Amino acid sequence: xxxxxxxxxxxxxxxxxxxxxxxxxxxxxxxxxxxxxxxxxxxxxxxxxxxxxxxxxxxxxxxxxxxxxxxxxxxxxxxxxxxxxxxxxxxxxxxxxxxxxxxxxxxxxxxxxxxxxxxxxxxxxxxxxxxxxxxxxxxxxxxxxxxxxxxxxxxxxxxxxxxxxxxxxxxxxxxxxxxxxxxxxxxxxxxxxxxxxxxxxxxxxxxxxxxxxxxxxxxxxxxxxxxxxxxxxxxxxxxxxxxxxxxxxxxxxxxxxxxxxxxxxxxxxxxxxxxxxxxxxxxxxxxxxxxxxxxxxxxxxxxxxxxxxxxxxxxxxxxxxxxx
Amino acid sequence: xxxxxxxxxxxxxxxxxxxxxxxxxxxxxxxxxxxxxxxxxxxxxxxxxxxxxxxxxxxxxxxxxxxxxxxxxxxxxxxxxxxxxxxxxxxxxxxxxxxxxxxxxxxxxxxxxxxxxxxxxxxxxxxxxxxxxxxxxxxxxxxxxxxxxxxxxxxxxxxxxxxxxxxxxxxxxxxxxxxxxxxxxxxxxxxxxxxxxxxxxxxxxxxxxxxxxxxxxxxxxxxxxxxxxxxxxxxxxxxxxxxxxxxxxxxxxxxxxxxxxxxxxxxxxxxxxxxxxxxxxxxxxxxxxxxxxxxxxxxxxxxxxxxxxxxxxxxxxxxxxxxx
Numbered sequence: 001x002x003x004x005x006x007x008x009x010x011x012x013x014x015x016x017x018x019x020x021x022x023x024x025x026x027x028x029x030x031x032x033x034x035x036x037x038x039x040x041x042x043x044x045x046x047x048x049x050x051x052x053x054x055x056x057x058x059x060x061x062x063x064x065x066x067x068x069x070x071x072x073x074x075x076x077x078x079x080x081x082x083x084x085x086x087x088x089x090x091x092x093x094x095x096x097x098x099x100x101x102x103x104x105x106x107x108x109x110x111x112x113x114x115x116x117x118x119x120x121x122x123x124x125x126x127x128x129x130x131x132x133x134x135x136x137x138x139x140x141x142x143x144x145x146x147x148x149x150x151x152x153x154x155x156x157x158x159x160x161x162x163x164x165x166x167x168x169x170x171x172x173x174x175x176x177x178x179x180x181x182x183x184x185x186x187x188x189x190x191x192x193x194x195x196x197x198x199x200x201x202x203x204x205x206x207x208x209x210x211x212x213x214x215x216x217x218x219x220x221x222x223x224x225x226x227x228x229x230x231x232x233x234x235x236x237x238x239x240x241x242x243x244x245x246x247x248x249x250x251x252x253x254x255x256x257x258x259x260x261x262x263x264x265x266x267x268x269x270x271x272x273x274x275x276x277x278x279x280x281x282x283x284x285x286x287x288x289x290x291x292x293x294x295x296x297x298x299x300x301x302x303x304x305x306x307x308x309x310x311x312x313x314x315x316x317x318x319x320x321x322x323x324x
Numbered sequence: 325x326x327x328x329x330x331x332x333x334x335x336x337x338x339x340x341x342x343x344x345x346x347x348x349x350x351x352x353x354x355x356x357x358x359x360x361x362x363x364x365x366x367x368x369x370x371x372x373x374x375x376x377x378x379x380x381x382x383x384x385x386x387x388x389x390x391x392x393x394x395x396x397x398x399x400x401x402x403x404x405x406x407x408x409x410x411x412x413x414x415x416x417x418x419x420x421x422x423x424x425x426x427x428x429x430x431x432x433x434x435x436x437x438x439x440x441x442x443x444x445x446x447x448x449x450x451x452x453x454x455x456x457x458x459x460x461x462x463x464x465x466x467x468x469x470x471x472x473x474x475x476x477x478x479x480x481x482x483x484x485x486x487x488x489x490x491x492x493x494x495x496x497x498x499x500x501x502x503x504x505x506x507x508x509x510x511x512x513x514x515x516x517x518x519x520x521x522x523x524x525x526x527x528x529x530x531x532x533x534x535x536x537x538x539x540x541x542x543x544x545x546x547x548x549x550x551x552x553x554x555x556x557x558x559x560x561x562x563x564x565x566x567x568x569x570x571x572x573x574x575x576x577x578x579x580x581x582x583x584x585x586x587x588x589x590x591x592x593x594x595x596x597x598x599x600x601x602x603x604x605x606x607x608x609x610x611x612x613x614x615x616x617x618x619x620x621x622x623x624x625x626x627x628x629x630x631x632x633x634x635x636x637x638x639x640x641x642x643x644x645x646x647x648x
Contacts, residue, residue, distance in 0.1 A: 114361045
């Protein structure tokens with residue numbers, strides 16, 4: 001089964017699904033956004049390749065990334081922890097030190113949780129964030145000529161993951177870069193600082209945005225189809241580490257590697273001019289309403305191109321339920 | 325390790341723990357309560373003894389019970405689901421039918437969640453509830469002579485659990501009672517209706533209350549020590565099914581069986597008079613400030629008695645991390 005099938009069943013079964021479909025749900029009577037994520041041992045992480053501190057940090061970071069993609073200021077988290085017998089006090093303490101670090105950094109309070117036993121570690125975090133004057137959803141008011149922008153860089157987290165799981169490729173990279181890629185994977189930074197930069201600088205009341213946790217290709221395809229527009233992307237504008245080109249399929253790392261937790265957003269030209277070009281990178285434009293395929297066109301400098309359409313999306317996107 | 329040890333580490337590590345320590349955290353700027361619980365396969369349930377529909381229902385019910393114990397009206401849930409390969413569409417659909425039933429019953433909206441794969445089922449539910457004019461916490465203003473009250477009945481859920489896991493004891497009970505006990509265990513009802521009865525009928529602005537998910541003995545000991553009072557309980561006033569007396573250690577079922585999801589609360593005599601005696605049962609009184617031990621005294625009709633003190637509590641209470 002694919003995630004899509006599960007979501008179809010939920011929308012058929014549940015009488016009220018008005019709040020589903022985005023990264024976060026907006027609860028209008030309290031003006032808050034809520035989101036939750038489960039991190040499972042040997043699915044999302046394993047203890048051979050991560051440490052408890054980073055794991056605690058990341059389990060909160062992935063939720064903050066969802067709030068950031070809605071331009072919502074994170075305020076509270078709840079942490080449900082299920083732990084096997086082999087977890088000792090040192091591991092537990094380190095895990096909470098990681099949780100504490102990210103809570104302090106972004107001024108977030110722990111508002112409770114649950115601790116149970118289990119055969120494998122399961123960390124479920126629920127995060128609450130406040131609405132701001134400018135809001136972001138996947139679907140928004142988009143015009144032809146609007147700019148497609150991103151934060152950060154792409155592919156480094158996926159490369160870190162592969163270095164951790166395949167020692168043979170280590171020899172291609174310098175020691176300091178190896179640490180950098182691994183950190184990108186095991187302790188990603190949610191784009192909260194960049195979110196405040198956007199909030200403080202643009203004029204539009206709402207923008208189209210999502211995070212790239214499932215890959216830049218996934219996010220491009222979704223923003224394009226949800227907003228019913230075509231996107232034309234210039235590949236050489238997409239920020240990525242120069243070492244990536246040492247891998248033959250580095251384009252797959254950039255578009256489909258995932259776990260980047262960067263922001264992809266579409267804003268008008270005037271608003272883009274107000275943003276810090278060191279933090280935000282224009283990678284393309286909105287070209288036309290979507291009655292032509294493909295929804296996403298990627299130009300390369302050598303005059304070749306790639307497309308992302310439904311078929312390619314389904315083949316490339318990370319399936320959380322492979323083999324089902 | 326015991327739950328207590330984990331909580332000690334959290335309070336040492338985290339810079340801000342002002343919201344911890346109760347069943348729910350109260351977020352004053354939004355006037356909402358939040359709570360979360362993880363249900364883990366082969367720890368909290370197994371698929372030999374429960375069905376998907378009941379499991380979905382129960383996973384929400386246990387969270388609503390926490391909100392009820394704070395007199396908070398449930399409004400939203402988030403559901404994080406981690407599922408193994410052997411889960412098929414039928415199971416998934418039935419699980420969500422159970423979630424839908426309890427959401428409809430209590431007018432609750434699904435506000436999102438997460439679906440991932442895993443080796444064992446992990447269901448983490450986070451629930452949000454609204455503050456009402458009357459509020460409840462474990463610690464409250466309590467006076468000598470106040471009444472100790474409960475909803476529902478005790479021990480039936482634990483008996484259901486034991487019938488499901490030990491077929492030999494089935495022969496002692498009638499078929500219809502067996503179904504009743506099993507239902508009490510696999511599909512418990514949170515005391516939301518009773519919560520509204522309290523809200524609509526009493527005058528006090530706040531009451532001391534918690535649910536009995538970890539057993540009536542656990543709840544009595546905690547309310548007594550947190551509020552610094554002694555409680556005297558009349559055993560024959562504690563509601564329980566007559567069949568329970570067929571088991572030699574039936575008192576253990578009543579006090580320490582757990583998973584009853586009833587409400588235990590302490591209110592003044594005048595407020596108790598306003599409550600429906602079919603729903604609420606006075607089982608004891610607050611006798612004095614706690615400078616004498618034991619905190620909880622249980623009288624039996626034959627002039628014998630039991631006590632619950634720290635030593636007995638530590639021996640009897642369900643430890644979520646046995647063997648650690």
